[in-house]
Amino acid sequence: MIKCKFKYLIGFIILFLCVNPLIIKANDLVDIYFFYSSTCPHCAAEEVYLETLSSENENIIIHYYEVNDNQENQALMQSMAEDRDVVVTGVPFTIINEEYFIGYSEGYTDTAIQEAINNVINKESGSINYSIDIPLIGTIQTKDLSLPIITILLGLIDGFNPCAMWVLLFLLSILIGMKDRKRIWVFGLTFILTSSIMYFFLMAAWLNLTIFIGSISWIRYLVAAVAIVGGGINLRSSLTTEGDGCEVVGEQQRNKMFTRIKKFTMEKSYFLALGGIVLLAISVNMIELLCSAGLPVIYTQILALNDIQIFQYYLYLLLYIVFFMLDDIIVFSMALITMKLTGISTKYGRISHLVGGVLMIIIGILLVFAPGVLMFG
Amino acid sequence: MKILKFGAVWCSGCLVMKPRFIEIEKQIPWLETVYYDYDQDKEICNKWQINKILPVFIFLDRDNNELFRLSGEQSKKKLISLIEKNKDK
Numbered sequence: 001m002i003k004c005k006f007k008y009l010i011g012f013i014i015l016f017l018c019v020n021p022l023i024i025k026a027n028d029l030v031d032i033y034f035f036y037s038s039t040c041p042h043c044a045a046e047e048v049y050l051e052t053l054s055s056e057n058e059n060i061i062i063h064y065y066e067v068n069d070n071q072e073n074q075a076l077m078q079s080m081a082e083d084r085d086v087v088v089t090g091v092p093f094t095i096i097n098e099e100y101f102i103g104y105s106e107g108y109t110d111t112a113i114q115e116a117i118n119n120v121i122n123k124e125s126g127s128i129n130y131s132i133d134i135p136l137i138g139t140i141q142t143k144d145l146s147l148p149i150i151t152i153l154l155g156l157i158d159g160f161n162p163c164a165m166w167v168l169l170f171l172l173s174i175l176i177g178m179k180d181r182k183r184i185w186v187f188g189l190t191f192i193l194t195s196s197i198m199y200f201f202l203m204a205a206w207l208n209l210t211i212f213i214g215s216i217s218w219i220r221y222l223v224a225a226v227a228i229v230g231g232g233i234n235l236r237s238s239l240t241t242e243g244d245g246c247e248v249v250g251e252q253q254r255n256k257m258f259t260r261i262k263k264f265t266m267e268k269s270y271f272l273a274l275g276g277i278v279l280l281a282i283s284v285n286m287i288e289l290l291c292s293a294g295l296p297v298i299y300t301q302i303l304a305l306n307d308i309q310i311f312q313y314y315l316y317l318l319l320y321i322v323f324f325m326l327d328d329i330i331v332f333s334m335a336l337i338t339m340k341l342t343g344i345s346t347k348y349g350r351i352s353h354l355v356g357g358v359l360m361i362i363i364g365i366l367l368v369f370a371p372g373v374l375m376f377g
Numbered sequence: 378m379k380i381l382k383f384g385a386v387w388c389s390g391c392l393v394m395k396p397r398f399i400e401i402e403k404q405i406p407w408l409e410t411v412y413y414d415y416d417q418d419k420e421i422c423n424k425w426q427i428n429k430i431l432p433v434f435i436f437l438d439r440d441n442n443e444l445f446r447l448s449g450e451q452s453k454k455k456l457i458s459l460i461e462k463n464k465d466k
Contacts, residue, residue, distance in 0.1 A: 343392025
């Protein structure tokens with residue numbers, strides 16, 4: 001049995017190693033973070049200089065942040081400054097990798113900026129940006145792929161636990177027993193949608209908190225510790241659990257939940273029943289998130305590390321939720337089509353624990369030693 | 378020989394085993410199996426000490442003595458081989 005479990009682990013490592021050689025070259029992109037005020041003449045002078053640089057070299061990317069009228073940009077500036085242990089005394093404030101410049105003076109700052117750019121190019125220590133050459137398709141920038149892939153992967157791993165969908169299975173079993181397809185549609189969909197919305201809001205709240213306190217570096221170390229410990233627990237459980245099955249735990253809680261589900265589904269008033277299903281989904285997800293907060297916390301930390309638009313944060317959360325709910329959606333769809341309950345093999349849950357464990361440990365280590373690798377966007 | 382099957386509607390692995398056993402029972406018509414639900418047949422579950430993992434399959438001899446038991450999902454091939462091996466017991 002242990003031999004069989006190691007087969008998956010070895011498979012995962014081989015897959016990782018196979019993908020790695022595809023990463024063939026660094027593009028030496030240089031990200032310049034330029035914090036300025038629209039009323040400051042030195043900023044205007046530096047802007048002209050930076051624009052000249054970027055027009056001469058397409059690998060130089062300038063991120064403009066107006067800080068006079070924009071509180072978000074101000075917060076970002078403070079956060080980036082704190083990361084570099086510097087107190088910003090005025091603008092323009094320019095960051096190139098680990099180097100920073102306050103103010104602008106022709107003949108001095110421009111030379112220093114050029115040197116900082118050269119350092120990034122020479123040491124290849126700027127933002128990680130690789131390209132993959134795929135036959136027939138062409139060159140793809142990994143930074144464009146990595147965040148969606150990690151979102152899908154973590155969403156799947158977080159959600160893929162067939163034994164954890166016991167509430168949905170019990171609900172569907174009662175609805176199927178009633179032989180009422182309409183009720184399965186309405187109640188099942190309500191349960192899945194409410195669960196998704198609930199999880200989305202909880203993750204969005206956590207993301208905002210992470211962004212808000214993102215400048216405090218020990219938070220990153222704390223999340224790294226959560227990732228390493230959680231990964232270890234997942235790995236241990238996938239390698240030591242004997243057989244594929246569902247553990248019989250929390251009998252009292254389960255019986256209480258079943259009584260509530262029966263009560264709601266038998267309710268004659270459609271709206272009261274719907275309200276009950278909504279409450280049920282909310283309470284179930286509150287418990288579930290408390291039990292498995294590790295992955296959402298790790299994922300939101302990765303998301304917060306990436307410099308993307310606000311709407312993109314929420315789109316990524318949405319993508320995460322879709323894959324988090326995928327096993328529930330499959331079981332629900334099968335129930336609708338066949339009017340029978342279909343289970344998902346628990347061996348996939350074990351594989352998900354195994355892959356998730358390895359991934360969480362890797363992410364934990366990266367968060368401590370090389371957070372730049374997780375900055376995809 | 379007889380097999381007691383223990384499962385529950387909320388147990389995904391038990392649901393996976395259901396169609397697998399239907400196929401086995403079709404293939405081996407003489408095989409006697411009885412299904413017990415963990416939540417509805419509490420007394421029998423307690424009697425057979427079903428309290429850790431579901432599904433559970435208990436193989437009984439002709440005098441209803443336990444030969445052995447399997448916990449968790451099992452492959453059709455393994456089950457058929459065990460049934461064939463113990464069919465005269």
